[in-house]
Amino acid sequence: MADDLQDTQQQQLELAMHGYNTGVQGLADAVTQYTVERMRGDRALGGPRSEAALTAAAGQTITETGLGAEAAFRLFKEILQPATIASDHPRHLSYVPNAPTESAVLFDLALGASAIFGGGWDEGAGAIWAENQALRWLADLAEMPAATRGIFLSGGTIANLSALTTARDAAARSRGARPPRWRILTGEEAHSSIDLAARVMDIDIVRAPSRGDRRLHGESVASVLRDDPEASIFAVVASAGTTNAGIVDDLSSVAAAAQAHQRWLHVDAAYGGAALCAPSARAQFAGIGESDSLVIDPHKWLFAPYDVAALLYRNPTLAGIAHAQHASYLEHQLDEEDWNPSDYAIHLTRRARGLPFWFSLATHGTKAYTAAVEHTLSVARHVEQLVQTRPWVQLVRPVGLSVALIRRPGWDAAAYARWSQKALEAQLAFVIPTEWQGEPVLRFCIVNPRTTVADLATILDALRSDP
Numbered sequence: 140m141a142d143d144l145q146d147t148q149q150q151q152l153e154l155a156m157h158g159y160n161t162g163v164q165g166l167a168d169a170v171t172q173y174t175v176e177r178m179r180g181d182r183a184l185g186g187p188r189s190e191a192a193l194t195a196a197a198g199q200t201i202t203e204t205g206l207g208a209e210a211a212f213r214l215f216k217e218i219l220q221p222a223t224i225a226s227d228h229p230r231h232l233s234y235v236p237n238a239p240t241e242s243a244v245l246f247d248l249a250l251g252a253s254a255i256f257g258g259g260w261d262e263g264a265g266a267i268w269a270e271n272q273a274l275r276w277l278a279d280l281a282e283m284p285a286a287t288r289g290i291f292l293s294g295g296t297i298a299n300l301s302a303l304t305t306a307r308d309a310a311a312r313s314r315g316a317r318p319p320r321w322r323i324l325t326g327e328e329a330h331s332s333i334d335l336a337a338r339v340m341d342i343d344i345v346r347a348p349s350r351g352d353r354r355l356h357g358e359s360v361a362s363v364l365r366d367d368p369e370a371s372i373f374a375v376v377a378s379a380g381t382t383n384a385g386i387v388d389d390l391s392s393v394a395a396a397a398q399a400h401q402r403w404l405h406v407d408a409a410y411g412g413a414a415l416c417a418p419s420a421r422a423q424f425a426g427i428g429e430s431d432s433l434v435i436d437p438h439k440w441l442f443a444p445y446d447v448a449a450l451l452y453r454n455p456t457l458a459g460i461a462h463a464q465h466a467s468y469l470e471h472q473l474d475e476e477d478w479n480p481s482d483y484a485i486h487l488t489r490r491a492r493g494l495p496f497w498f499s500l501a502t503h504g505t506k507a508y509t510a511a512v513e514h515t516l517s518v519a520r521h522v523e524q525l526v527q528t529r530p531w532v533q534l535v536r537p538v539g540l541s542v543a544l545i546r547r548p549g550w551d552a553a554a555y556a557r558w559s560q561k562a563l564e565a566q567l568a569f570v571i572p573t574e575w576q577g578e579p580v581l582r583f584c585i586v587n588p589r590t591t592v593a594d595l596a597t598i599l600d601a602l603r604s605d606p
């Protein structure tokens with residue numbers, strides 16, 4: 140009797156949130172409809188609102204008895220989502236935008252519904268197997284050796300940190316003693332996440348001077364390494380596509396210098412690595428296959444939804460030694476052949492976040508990726524012609540991969556900022572200023588195949604009059 144009663148009470152509790160019922164079907168229809176409409180229709184650009192405005196519009200959403208799915212989803216559609224900027228809008232050219240394929244987005248819904256723990260082979264075998272095929276495609280593009288293996292992480296930031304953690308661990312083990320301060324060597328234009336990794340790891344950064352072209356070259360790497368008899372510099376970090384200007388370091392000579400001095404070579408290709416699949420850009424990456432670790436973000440230019448970065452290791456065993464967590468409750472019931480992504484970076488629980496990328500790649504094939512990346516490259520290169528017929532704007536430097544830096548003579552930083560703000564308010568574009576060698580300029584980063592030359596012309600035309 141008492142057991143029956145307890146079961147019934149428990150069942151009622153569970154059925155309040157868990158369990159399939161008509162409400163679930165209604166929400167499934169609403170979510171599907173929203174998803175499909177968003178894909179079919181014009182994407183609104185959107186824009187932020189203040190915390191006070193959002194509180195006034197949405198009210199108290201966390202209540203004792205709940206709002207119900209219909210009301211909560213309406214809040215999302217009508218108030219919350221419009222208060223974000225759509226990263227996949229064709230005139231979103233700031234930071235590095237995001238342009239997931241429809242198939243990747245839809246598959247992401249299925250992935251979320253599948254409750255896969257992607258940390259270890261014992262629970263996630265099928266998903267991890269597929270992720271590994273997608274990682275293999277990236278390793279092959281980079282011409283890394285067959286033993287190369289990788290994992291998908293949440294972003295380039297944590298991938299850079301994990302790679303450098305592995306590099307330092309390997310250096311410490313091979314030399315036995317530690318220098319008073321560990322250091323890494325990088326170029327002038329390395330991404331801010333490298334600085335963050337250095338702060339987290341409490342190490343110092345040495346910046347090798349460029350020859351004025353803002354690229355890292357082997358010569359300057361070698362001259363810094365020759366001056367480091369203690370080998371306190373454990374890694375050389377090269378950029379293959381800087382975020383600010385799309386510049387690819389001279390990877391061949393940097394790799395040769397790193398090898399000659401037996402240092403780890405980490406290549407940060409979070410943004411630019413996608414262009415390895417584009418014949419028109421590929422030559423710029425010569426030497427990338429020599430890297431000991433390599434980062435490419437599929438959520439940037441490989442059309443995957445947030446958030447996913449690929450981290451590849453030439454010698455994955457070193458990453459496993461540096462990262463595996465050991466505890467009685469974690470021991471895998473497995474033979475050593477199995478690949479446990481959790482053991483190779485700073486994480487444990489993980490979503491099989493590489494699967495939407497894999498699904499889209501498996502669906503469309505690699506040629507479609509080549510075509511899409513080439514398309515964005517050619518749209519970006521068109522900026523050159525567009526500015527020639529618009530005397531009120533100038534190209535600051537040659538288009539680097541798919542990044543164009545635009546000067547509007549006569550404008551100062553405040554004018555650029557005003558224009559940018561107004562362009563967003565008018566829902567014309569999301570384009571923000573950056574700096575190039577101390578000068579404020581506008582930056583277009585084109586990774587969305589839906590962005591057209593006409594979109595760029597519209598934005599350049601809007602730069603004609605003062606804001």
Ligand SMILES: *Cc1c(COP(=O)(O)O)cnc(C)c1O
Binds near residue numbers: 296410411
């Ligand atoms: C975006 C970017 C990063 C950081 O990647 P997240 O995915 O944003 O964490 C690192 N390096 C480069 C070159 C980038 O473009």
